[in-house]
Amino acid sequence: QVQVVESGGGLVQAGGSLRLSCAASGRTFSRYDMGWYRQAPGKEREFVAVISWSGGKTNYADSVKGRFTISRDNAKNTVYLQMNSLKPEDTAIYYCNADIRPLSSSWLPFGAWGQGTQVTVSS
Numbered sequence: 001q002v003q004v005v006e007s008g009g010g011l012v013q014a015g016g017s018l019r020l021s022c023a024a025s026g027r028t029f030s031r032y033d034m035g036w037y038r039q040a041p042g043k044e045r046e047f048v049a050v051i052s053w054s055g056g057k058t059n060y061a062d063s064v065k066g067r068f069t070i071s072r073d074n075a076k077n078t079v080y081l082q083m084n085s086l087k088p089e090d091t092a093i094y095y096c097n098a099d100i101r102p103l104s105s106s107w108l109p110f111g112a113w114g115q116g117t118q119v120t121v122s123s
Helices: none
Strands: 004-009 012-013 018-025 034-039 046-051 058-060 068-072 078-083 092-097 099-105 108-109 116-123
Touching: 004 092, 004 108, 018 092, 018 116, 034 078, 034 108, 046 068, 046 078, 046 108, 058 068, 058 092
Parallel strands: 012 116
Antiparallel strands: 004 018, 018 078, 034 046, 034 092, 046 058, 068 078, 092 116, 099 108
8 A cells, every 4th residue: 555745834924825745655646546635623524626637637525615726646656735825724635545535425534544734824
């Protein structure tokens, strides 16, 4: 199973930007849909974005559409999440998952989790 390591989090003011990275290793990276989830204090982990194995298709949670952009570089075994126009409600630990599959109208994580990266947006 692939292992992932997230990085790029930090403290930013509302309206600012951050770029998260997820470095994967352990198996053929490019054959799986990958994506991001987040977990805010006291809340369940929620889906944020997914990108197809080829990079040609993406899907986003309604709460981040138009502000976040997911991309991947299969040559570098890395997935990115560009976050713009950040809001205080985006504050959470962001997790990458290297095997995300669609089920009905949801996206379910099947891969191992990394340690996550903390994103804090101040008002």
